[in-house]
Amino acid sequence: MYFEEALRVLVANKMRTFLTTIGLIIGVFAVISIEVLGHSMAGSISETLGALADNSFVVFPGSFQGNFERAAMRLSDLSNIVATVPNVATAVPIGGQRELVRYAHNVGRFTLSSDSNPPFANLPLAYGSYLSDDDIANARDVGVISWRAYQRLFPAGGDPTGESIYAGTHRYVVVGVLAEPRRGVLNVNFGGDVSIPYTTYVREFVHGDRIFAARFTVRDSSTIPQTEVAVIKRIRELRQVAKDVTYQTFDKAAFTGGVNSIFTAVTIVVALIGAVSLIVAGIGVMNIMLVSINERTREIGTRKAIGARRGQILWQFLIEAALLSSFGCFVGMALGLIAGGTINNVYIVKLTGYTAAPPYLQAFLITIAFAAIVTFAFGLYPAFRAASLDPIEALRYE
């Protein structure tokens, strides 16, 4: 009955109802569409980051200019660190070398990079296998190539494992091909184009003992930050560098943390947009409720004379406010889901291949919360005013 009457009032004033709810529609629309997009982006990024090993970190000099000669680690430092720093299990050099790579008549310029087992990023394979411990121990001339390199060097397709490719004068046997990567919103490529055993890399490319960077694996991943500090301290002792020389680290947790802080910022912005539109729209709802109550003063007086109690009048107008705000909020939600979903399809899915169901439950809860807050924060006062009207005054009202 309350619901029926409230609906009748809102339908009778279609234009007014619509105009009042525009603020709510826009507010919920903005929040929900950003929510849908953010959900998809975050999912795609965490999928990208999920490939990173979480038991290792990389250390490299903070500056590559001027001090690099002094700051650069030596190959011999690595075994020293494994021996002296607790929790460090292995240490391997990291390096990359641009080379002209050739298979038959197909040529491309690719980076040969040192790799170890387990690899830094667990990427899926299209063909073959990863480098084996045996390949690394014996410094074999083998390599795992990226999808990009595979496409350039083997345009005819097919399984290339066992084929030989040439980088300069070196010959490497292909043992595996990484699957075509999902590019992800971040568009980072954690695998090299041609990954060869770090032992092979050291033999062929590291001259004079200097290495560019090193990757350390740990026994206990929960103390990576402390281990990083200890490793850098040890490097400084071994290199005896001045205070102005710095070292930097890169690990999954730090990277994920950086990405998460971006998303926290986005969430705060969305919340602010939501709060502002909530207030603006709520004031609109309150205003129209006050107008409606003013127009219906005599009706309220009649209802009271007939025997309606305060609570019954309050309830009637509260339901009207609830219906009004729910209407706006759910229209906004529907538009937000449509818009967010469309942008997601034409942009994120196409770009990254990441397809996850939109956060329907979250969207629904946000919408319900919006409607409830507007109803109670901005509908209660008008309803209370209606309920408090003096029936004699109200009946006399023209």
Added chain:
Amino acid sequence: MSSALALDLAQITKTYKSGSLEVPALQGVDLRVERGEYVAIMGPSGSGKSTMMNIIGCLDRPTTGSYHLDGEDVSRLDDNALATIRLRKLGFVFQGFNLLARTDALKNVALPLFYAGIGARERDRRAMATLQEVGLADRARHKPSELSGGQQQRVAIARALVNDPAVLLADEPTGNLDTRTSADIMSLFDALHAGGRTIIMVTHDESIARNARRIVRLLDGRIVADDAVAGDRSFTSF
């Protein structure tokens, strides 16, 4: 106190305060109305008849004095308790009908039953029976705008009767109607009276008032006359 009394007002005063100024609207009114009586309250504007109406209708409380409605002391009840009394014991008929515009006749009549917490099916059944009583059963699904003034007032009367009130209270019930329709409404009141209803009608129209069996005249907040209408079984409460 006789249980046969519908209304028993004893030494009712009502004073309105306007700043430091006190305006006496009623200055000691005694009025007893038995069950089944049909009383008109008359008086020029400013005589206190609206105030009297509001107090009888439990919309307002007297400043001093006691008021028993249907045997119950209602002179000191709070707002919600008064609302319940209005719901159970009073039926209001207004000059301007005061029907809900977007709601059909049946739902208008059923409104008090809704506030009384009666279920939808029973509401409709009783509202329909009451519409039948006022001769408008065939207009149950019409909105007020689709009804004539006289029909609208009949709907309003049905709404006032649907809770089977102890007293039917009508404030200028023919004020918005033409003479012929007024006569129509007055004959409905006659029929209700004949059926045993207690009716209190406030009017400034002498010819309308003469339809009642008893006329109480107010002037300056006091009852100045209380007479049985000539040609009828005479009765006074004194």
